[in-house]
Amino acid sequence: xxxxxxxxxxxxxxxxxVPPSTVDVARARKVGRRRLLxxxxxxxxxxxxxxxxxxxxxAAGVLPTGATSGPAVAGHKHKVHVRKHEHASGPMAPVSFDxxxxxxxxxxxxxxxxxxxxDNPQIATQSFAQAEAGIAPGSYSRAxxxxxxxxxxxxxxxxFVSPPESSPPGVPHxxxxxxxxxxxxxLCQWNSxxxxxxxxVPAGHLANGDPAYWVLPLPSGPINEIAWQYARDGWAVAQxxxxxxxIVKVAAHVRLRSNLRLRFPYRLTGIPASWKVxxxxxxxxxxxxVGYDLYLRPSQDRHGGISIQVEPPSLAGGCSNIGxxxxxxxxxxxxxxxxxxxxxxCIGNLHGMFVYVSSDQAGGALGLLRHLHVLGPDxxxxxxxxxx
Amino acid sequence: MRSTRRDDExxxxxxxxxxxxxxxxxxxxxxxHHADDLxxxxxTRLYVCWHRVRDMDHPDAYxxxxxxxxxxxxxxxxxxxxxxxxxxxxxxxxxxxxxDDAIDVNAAxxxxxxxxxxxLVLRFYCDQSVxxxxxxxxxxxxxxxxQTAKGLGSLRLALVPAGRSALPSRARRSPGVATGEVRDRx
Numbered sequence: 001x002x003x004x005x006x007x008x009x010x011x012x013x014x015x016x017x018v019p020p021s022t023v024d025v026a027r028a029r030k031v032g033r034r035r036l037l038x039x040x041x042x043x044x045x046x047x048x049x050x051x052x053x054x055x056x057x058x059a060a061g062v063l064p065t066g067a068t069s070g071p072a073v074a075g076h077k078h079k080v081h082v083r084k085h086e087h088a089s090g091p092m093a094p095v096s097f098d099x100x101x102x103x104x105x106x107x108x109x110x111x112x113x114x115x116x117x118x119d120n121p122q123i124a125t126q127s128f129a130q131a132e133a134g135i136a137p138g139s140y141s142r143a144x145x146x147x148x149x150x151x152x153x154x155x156x157x158x159x160f161v162s163p164p165e166s167s168p169p170g171v172p173h174x175x176x177x178x179x180x181x182x183x184x185x186x187l188c189q190w191n192s193x194x195x196x197x198x199x200x201v202p203a204g205h206l207a208n209g210d211p212a213y214w215v216l217p218l219p220s221g222p223i224n225e226i227a228w229q230y231a232r233d234g235w236a237v238a239q240x241x242x243x244x245x246x247i248v249k250v251a252a253h254v255r256l257r258s259n260l261r262l263r264f265p266y267r268l269t270g271i272p273a274s275w276k277v278x279x280x281x282x283x284x285x286x287x288x289x290v291g292y293d294l295y296l297r298p299s300q301d302r303h304g305g306i307s308i309q310v311e312p313p314s315l316a317g318g319c320s321n322i323g324x325x326x327x328x329x330x331x332x333x334x335x336x337x338x339x340x341x342x343x344x345x346c347i348g349n350l351h352g353m354f355v356y357v358s359s360d361q362a363g364g365a366l367g368l369l370r371h372l373h374v375l376g377p378d379x380x381x382x383x384x385x386x387x388x
Numbered sequence: 389m390r391s392t393r394r395d396d397e398x399x400x401x402x403x404x405x406x407x408x409x410x411x412x413x414x415x416x417x418x419x420x421h422h423a424d425d426l427x428x429x430x431x432t433r434l435y436v437c438w439h440r441v442r443d444m445d446h447p448d449a450y451x452x453x454x455x456x457x458x459x460x461x462x463x464x465x466x467x468x469x470x471x472x473x474x475x476x477x478x479x480x481x482x483x484x485x486x487x488d489d490a491i492d493v494n495a496a497x498x499x500x501x502x503x504x505x506x507x508l509v510l511r512f513y514c515d516q517s518v519x520x521x522x523x524x525x526x527x528x529x530x531x532x533x534x535q536t537a538k539g540l541g542s543l544r545l546a547l548v549p550a551g552r553s554a555l556p557s558r559a560r561r562s563p564g565v566a567t568g569e570v571r572d573r574x
Binding site (some may be wrong): 001002003006007009010011013014015018019021022023024025027028029031033034274278279295297304305306307343344346356357358359360 | 395398402403407411412415421424427429432433435493496504508512513527529531533534537540543544
């Protein structure tokens with residue numbers, strides 16, 4: 001299967017037996033228009049026109065009336081209360097995380113759950129830290145994902161009043177949805193993705209005192225999420241699939257600020273002090289969470305940089321099917337290939353480890369490899385300081 | 389309701405791109421029903437930010453970005469969607485004489501991690517550059533390149549003739565790429 005064959009396959013697959021579309025453009029306009037109106041109405045200095053628009057929605061019965069909680073809307077006759085500063089006196093959330101350290105871990109998991117290798121490795125960046133757990137490695141019918149976001153990554157938007165479009169599946173029985181509840185919005189920046197507003201309803205406080213909110217599920221569900229404010233200007237979101245894994249207890253026991261440093265199977269020397277670690281990938285190895293993937297770039301650049309992946313060789317091992325035009329190389333006695341004009345290099349077995357690096361800097365991938373010291377497959381030899 | 393200029397522009401834009409968005413969504417999730425749900429969410433969000441989108445140089449790319457990132461966001465919660473449960477056959481199209489081969493390729497694609505599959509779709513169906521794909525997925529160009537290589541390698545491994553199966557053969561994330569050594573074993 002090469003690139004040309006894959007292109008041809010995609011072209012065919014996308015055009016054969018295409019069913020009629022069920023996409024409703026008119027509904028998209030209607031729902032989008034409502035979200036715009038509610039967003040404008042939630043701003044304390046909302047224009048007179050927007051306030052009138054909200055009033056019209058109330059009169060038409062689109063929105064619940066008789067609410068006793070929710071944000072204030074200037075000029076509206078229902079005085080509502082919003083808890084804006086739940087963590088006003090507590091510690092601030094970190095402005096950034098160290099991708100080389102584990103910031104958030106599960107302090108408690110239901111029986112049978114353990115931290116597993118997800119298909120996508122756990123990624124820590126300066127903006128968010130992730131942890132994942134499942135009922136068994138390789139089985140995703142019951143799983144929990146935890147994302148902790150750094151300060152300034154989420155903001156509460158003004159209220160919008162939108163009852164769930166369908167009964168939330170998998171919602172614990174103790175939750176209820178009184179019509180008078182207002183939902184607010186949690187606007188988060190997910191890994192530089194387009195900003196996404198999560199509709200949330202108050203869920204009280206976790207056992208540790210953090211204010212918590214249920215995230216209303218998407219119509220396409222089942223997606224179950226709970227969000228909570230772990231610090232001033234700091235939010236965390238846990239998502240689960242399958243029956244409720246006592247998510248409230250899981251959330252309440254999340255351990256933060258552990259700053260346990262990841263162990264890496266390599267050291268990288270010669271990196272200028274001005275460079276930044278943008279992200280690190282970790283996975284479970286030998287029962288422990290270890291680092292294997294690093295992406296660094298010069299602080300002044302938005303793109304480019306270097307990336308390193310060093311991990312135990314898989315069943316597949318090797319690099320001979322890396323694709324594209326490759327050139328064979330030998331590095332430190334180990335066979336490998338380079339491609340993309342020397343910007344990428346793959347060594348199937350270098351000191352017992354699979355190595356894949358890329359670099360758009362002077363010297364290319366081979367230049368990067370000369371600064372990479374692989375520490376072998378024995379975890380005891382791995383380092384918590386992979387740089388320098 | 390009185391139609392506004394905004395609505396007219398938006399409707400014209402979406403109508404012209406609807407089928408293409410559906411195709412991209414289908415290639416990503418291999419389910420037309422889910423694809424339509426994804427597109428519905430995408431075009432709704434497009435409406436909300438239409439005032440920005442209409443002035444963009446590449447509004448099509450922005451629409452694809454919303455679509456892919458929405459699927460990735462859903463994926464963070466809906467693991468079971470990407471797993472072919474034993475005994476269940478996804479909704480795959482037939483290709484006439486190439487029916488069996490097409491099923492194998494579809495099964496192999498379905499077995500890839502979503503980010504790898506998204507990388508391959510964006511690069512080889514949407515013809516986006518490495519940098520463009522990196523922007524969509526929020527990762528480095530190096531990661532896009534390695535994900536592309538891993539994805540192609542995994543496809544080759546899954547399509548090895550010995551023991552051909554219609555179901556994904558991988559049960560865990562493969563940290564490496566497929567090799568000729570596997571073919572030798574087969």
